[in-house]
Amino acid sequence: MCVRDIVVGSYQTYGNNITASAKFMAFPFEHNGSSLAVLPIDDYGRKPKTMPLLHAHTDTVTDLEFSPFHDSLLATASQDSLVKIWHIPEEGLKESLLNAECTFSLKQKRVESVGFHPTADCLLYSTASNNITLWDLVEQKEMFSNSDHPDTIQSLSWKNDGSLMATNSKDKMVRIFDPRDPRPITIAANT
Numbered sequence: 481m482c483v484r485d486i487v488v489g490s491y492q493t494y495g496n497n498i499t500a501s502a503k504f505m506a507f508p509f510e511h512n513g514s515s516l517a518v519l520p521i522d523d524y525g526r527k528p529k530t531m532p533l534l535h536a537h538t539d540t541v542t543d544l545e546f547s548p549f550h551d552s553l554l555a556t557a558s559q560d561s562l563v564k565i566w567h568i569p570e571e572g573l574k575e576s577l578l579n580a581e582c583t584f585s586l587k588q589k590r591v592e593s594v595g596f597h598p599t600a601d602c603l604l605y606s607t608a609s610n611n612i613t614l615w616d617l618v619e620q621k622e623m624f625s626n627s628d629h630p631d632t633i634q635s636l637s638w639k640n641d642g643s644l645m646a647t648n649s650k651d652k653m654v655r656i657f658d659p660r661d662p663r664p665i666t667i668a669a670n671t
Contacts, residue, residue, distance in 0.1 A: 481524045482524055483505075483519065483523065483524055483525065483527065484525065484526045484527075485526055485527070486507055486508075486509070486517070486527075493540075493542040493543060493592065494542070494543070494592045494593055494607075494632075494633075494634050494635060495542050495543020495544070495557060495592060495593040495594065496543050496544055496545060498544075499544050499545050499546055499554075500521060500546065501521070501546035501547070501551040501552070502521065502551050503520070503521055503551035503552060503568075504518050504519065504520060504521055504546065504551065504552070504554075504568055504572065505518070505519050505520075505521055505523075506518045506519075506534070506544055506546070506554055508540075508541055509527075509531075509533055510533075512539075512540060513540040513541050514535070514536060514537045514538060514539055514540060514541060514558070514560075515533040515534065515535050515536060516533060516534040516536050516541060516544065516556070517531065517533060517534075518533075518534050518554070518568055518572065518573050518577075519572070520572050531573075532573040532574060532575050532576045532577070533573070533576050533577075534554075534566060534568075534573065534576070534577045535576055535577065535578050536556045536558065536564060536566070536580075537556065537558035537559075537560045537562060537564070538558075538560045539558050539559040539560035540558060540559045541556050541557070541558050542557050542558055542559060542590065542591060542592055542593070543556070543557040543591070543592065543593045543594045543595075544556045544557070544594070545594060545595050545596060547596050547601075548596055548598065549596070549601045549602075550601075552567055552568040552569070552570065553565065553566070553567060553568075554566040554567075554568060555594045555595070555596065555604055556594065557591035557592065557593060557594035557606055558590075558591055559590045559591070561585060561586045561587065561588050561589055561590065561591060561608070562583055562584065562585055562586070562591065563583070563584040563586065563591055563594055563604070563606045563615070564580035564581075564582070564583050564584075565580055565581045565582045565583075565604070565617060566580050566581060567581050582617065582620045584606070584613075584615055584620075584622075586606065586608040586611070586613070589608035589609045589611065590608060590609070591606050591607070591608045592607045592608060592609070592632070592633065592634075593605075593606065593607045593633075593635070593636060594606045594607075595636065595638075597614075597638065597642050597659075598638045598640060598641075598642045599641060599642035600642055602616065602617040602618045603615070603616065603617070603623070604617055605636060605645070607633040607636055607647070609632055609633070610627055610628070610629035610630065610631060610632060610633060610649070611625065611626065611627045611629075611633070612624075612625065612626045612629075612633065612636065612645075612647060612657070613625045614659055624659055624660075624662055625662065626657065626662045626663070626664075628663070628664070629647065629649045629651070629655070630649070630651050631649050631650035631651040632649065632650045633647050633648070633649050634648050634649060634650060635647065635648045636648075642659075643658070644656055644657065644658060644659075644665070645657050645659060648670055652669060652670045653667055653668065653669060653670060654667070654668050654669075654670045655667050656668075
């Protein structure tokens with residue numbers, strides 16, 4: 481009971497190459513990684529090359545994540561400097577999907593990761609190079625930004641209650657942020 485012949489994990493990224501909600505699973509389906517397969521969570525077997533796809537980006541998808549609040553809401557990040565939000569139809573993809581619900585631009589920076597806030601619906605983060613951005617999906621605007629990391633951000637994680645976030649950077653430092661303040665609360669060496 482598995483999905484066969486997929487290309488998950490063939491790209492150099494800091495983000496996920498596969499994600500799932502209670503309803504769907506999503507993963508890159510082409511060698512260039514710009515289109516995604518979105519399948520029902522209980523689907524399995526070999527998939528035809530002509531199946532409907534989510535044509536997400538013009539370049540490699542570097543990260544993807546389903547919302548913890550909405551099983552059909554998918555966020556994608558890409559080397560094309562864009563973050564996109566997709567609403568997957570309740571019945572799944574019956575035809576290819578080309579148009580995102582909303583798109584955010586990171587102004588010529590490869591987006592490394594994307595993810596949802598653990599307790600606040602419609603709040604999304606993205607990282608690109610040395611920048612963290614928090615996005616309000618309802619207003620479709622930037623809420624917070626920090627570009628003070630001296631090197632590439634490799635990961636971002638939320639405290640379970642959503643009150644703090646931590647980043648790890650190539651400079652081997654961990655930074656703790658309150659998302660209401662763009663300056664780090666604490667900076668510590670990652671040993």
